[in-house]
């Protein structure tokens with residue numbers, strides 16, 4: 001009974017995309033903005049519309065190719081919009097019933113708690129971020145995704161026209177645009193370290209039709225406010241204002257990745273196993289840090305050798321629980337990125353539900369491929385990384401919890417019957433003296449010191465509320 005015409009499209013179905021621009025804006029004239037928004041809302045793609053787009057793309061894939069063997073091109077763009085707490089305040093919208101301390105404070109105020117680098121402490125803490133993300137000046141973000149730069153750019157021009165950008169009748173100011181692109185060729189779908197991404201996302205009861213073996217599907221209220229499963233800490237349904245229902249929180253993180261440095265570390269610390277070359281030992285170490293091989297095959301099912309066939313089987317690729325040799329980390333380190341961020345049986349077998357901690361990840365890569373010079377010099381010259389985005393009905397339970405209480409927490413996961421301290425998530429864990437145990441299957445008690453300069457560097461971010469279509473019409477339009 002989900003109203004797919006009421007929910008912004010990227011939340012449940014994820015925009016099909018080759019490229020995506022996050023257009024961050026400030027609101028200068030709230031009254032004018034509310035009037036202009038009326039003309040913008042028809043541009044917002046709903047879940048129902050994205051599903052239609054996806055069908056169009058599938059039909060096109062199966063259509064006869066053009067002479068010369070080229071597939072038909074299909075031009076598609078999707079637009080969504082979200083507002084920061086500062087943006088809602090600027091519009092005079094009271095948002096206390098959003099009940100999310102992380103959102104209400106804004107991400108810059110949360111940065112110290114997330115472990116981001118910066119100077120000062122407490123109220124004087126200033127994250128080492130790009131200036132645009134500091135000072136609560138971002139009021140909203142247009143998310144524009146599509147098949148190509150021309151389609152996305154022309155959609156952005158359409159939006160700018162509606163809000164009169166660069167004319168005297170402008171209600172908003174453009175602060176910053178950040179664009180991401182799917183990587184080229186065989187790397188398509190892989191993030192910049194080389195690992196296939198977008199494999200494991202929670203399936204949503206009442207939305208996803210097929211439920212292959214893997215983590216249990218979540219109630220819609222884990223993603224959507226006011227729906228079944230959107231509960232407080234005592235299990236009682238959260239009381240939401242009407243305009244909040246079917247909205248979701250979007251976390252944006254501008255995460256740079258130091259790829260040559262990551263590769264150098266793997267090579268320098270290549271694992272020695274009988275029959276493995278230095279390169280294979282480096283690949284094995286990479287797989288153990290992430291919990292999946294670059295192909296996407298889970299280490300829990302393919303511990304010592306990649307098995308790319310697993311990835312082509314929806315019934316297998318997510319069907320693991322970290323239960324093999326649970327009390328020993330010979331198969332998969334406790335701190336491996338996918339184990340830290342979705343611990344599966346590590347908690348569930350101990351009677352602890354992880355449903356409220358699950359997030360729907362979207363996001364896209366930014367920056368160029370690693371150049372010859374960077375490869376040679378084993379250092380980053382050109383900025384690249386991940387425009388991390390995820391949806392949840394509570395940032396405190398979702399993104400913030402995963403980052404703070406799991407990735408940065410050396411003692412997580414608990415309940416292990418080994419004396420070893422799991423350590424930091426080697427990909428996103430932040431804090432002093434970063435290390436992890438279990439990286440070496442020969443001796444899982446050995447610890448691996450991680451470089452003081454992490455491979456993933458946050459350069460900014462913000463928390464947004466992505467309202468329903470009804471919410472936009474009833475609360476945001478003048």
Ligand code: N7H
Nearest residue numbers: 191195196197198199200255338341342386402403427456
């Ligand atoms: Fe992660 N990576 O390439 O190493 N992530 N992640 N992530 N991540 C996942 O299963 C990566 C980040 C989660 O259900 C995969 O779809 C990188 C943040 C969660 O099994 C890979 C960055 C947070 C999952 C990566 C990054 C998370 C997940 C496997 C930053 C939240 C699903 C692909 C640059 C705080 C776990 C897949 C599950 C999977 C990588 C960021 C969370 C390859 C490079 C900030 C919940």
